Amino acid sequence: MRRRDFLAAGASATALAMLPRRALGAWGDAPDSASDLLLGPGARAERCLEIYLYGGIPSWHSFYAIPEYGKPDDPDPNLQNTQYYLFSDDKQSVWGQDCDGGSQSKWLTPFHKDSLGMTVNFTPMLTPLLARPDILARTRVLVTRHDFAPHEVAVPYMLTGQRLGNPRMSSFGAHVQRYWMEREASDRTVPFSFVFSPSGDSSASGIGAASVVGQHPGSARPLHIFTSTDTDIGSLIGRKYLGGDISRVDPLLDYYSQRSTQRYTDAQGVALRSRGIADHQFAISSLLNAPNLQQVLTPQMFTPGSSKTCGFDNGSDVTAMTLDAAVSLLTHPSTPARYVNVVDGGNLFYGVNTYDVHSSLVDTGTKNLRHTMQRVADQINEPGEDDPRKLDLDDTLIYMSGDFGRAPVAQTGDIAGGGSDHWPYGFVTILIGGPVQPGVVGGIGPDGYAVDYLQGSEIRAAMLASLGMYPFSAQSFAVGDITGATTEADGLDWLNQYVLGRKS
DSSP: OOHHHHHHHTGGGGGGGGSOOOOOOSTTOOOGGGGGGSOOTTTSOSEEEEEEETTOOOGGGTTOBOTTSSOTTOSSGGGTTOGGGTTHHHHIIIIIIITOOOSGGGSOEEEEEOTTSOEEEEOGGGHHHHTOHHHHTTEEEEEEOOSOOSHHHHHHHHHHSSOTTOTTOOOHHHHHHHHHHTTSOTTOOSOSEEEEEETTOOGGGOGGGGGOOTTSOGGGOOEEEEEOTTOOHHHHHTTGGGGGGHHHHHHHHHHHHHHHHHHSBOTTSOBOOOHHHHHHHHHHHHHHTGGGGGGTSOGGGGOOEEEEETTEEEEEEHHHHHHHHHHHHHTOSSSOOSEEEEEOOOSSSOSTTTTOOSBOHHHHHHHHHHHHHHHHHHTBOOTTOOOTTSBOTTTEEEEEEESOEEOSSOOOTTSOSBOOOEETTSEEEEEEETTOOSEEESEEOTTSOEEEOBOHHHHHHHHHHHTTOOOBSTTSBOGGGSTTOOSHHHHHHHIIIIISOOOO
């Protein structure tokens, strides 16, 4: 069912949503008018692993191959050798030879039909997932579209679901961090949300949006860790640079903290309510308790090993190291994280922009994405397996996205050589596990433009709903962020059914 048909069919159910709202308790609670629509324990996901590919998933060569589009003999000469048929020679050498993919007849694996009635196929870039029918049975492809071609605008939008300049622009990790901070033991010093991104990424890349707090308190900020071949987070959080001075510095910090608290009180000595003061207190408390993180972020987690993908040998595999560290945090036996975002630096040429393939799309994209998919598949329990150190798709949501996709035509001009330009007009993002049902949401036409699609705000709101969090608040999303919704209950019901695929 396409978006407009769903919303029309659900219009008669909005009367329930007109019930008066009650005052909310902890952040993320639902009002009475929508409480029955919010997923509870057993139905929701309890944790989320996000994999962000800066530059975008190469949709036509991975999760969205439609062989009827872009054929070499297409009647429209402007569409010939586009989408899946782009760079056929490169696919023969990389898929057929380097990656042992065999003949071209074996390259497409049917998945599900899109809303336009076309069968969407998966390609050899996803071989590790194709070998796991249990994972495919929990995979949902979301056709996505926006109008932001520059990284500097598209990255923050896709990481938060809000446009630059919106005061509600908050990272997904901030939502998760605040939700669980208000529900678990107040003395926990290990964050609930983490972000890993390659060292050296500039502020212009926009990756900082992965840890912004928006209108949440400062205590909601995820712990952002920059990774490289020699990541030394243990020394940093242990504050070894202070040497023996820690015993003098910490009491001084505590004194300053108490002094601030005593200064900002009313006549009766009751502390004033101030976000700035609260953020200051939390910052000092986090600094004083930083050594406790050493029990979780151990040196062993940040020791890159070696790997081999499609003939490429990598003696320092930071992607594998980071993904393994993320899973270790999510499955920690005593202080498990609830959300980890891994900005994948890629197995080739590790760095923030390794998927921004303006050249060698098939070679670079295949070896990076296939390697990442292999590491993810290896960290998911198989049917009948019950390894507590691995992810269980029954209670874990995995989300893969990027700032946009890659164009269905070849790059031209000064940058040319088997690559393609930015393409925000029709691309895919991926949900796996949790309450998600398999299928394809939306559809992309033969010209590469999505005609039925989701917005970034709708995907992020659906992810909140999948984790049992009410997606509508002053700090997250509004009814206007959900196309066609007239009430919050109407919007939540649509997110559950249309985006996540759950039946009412």
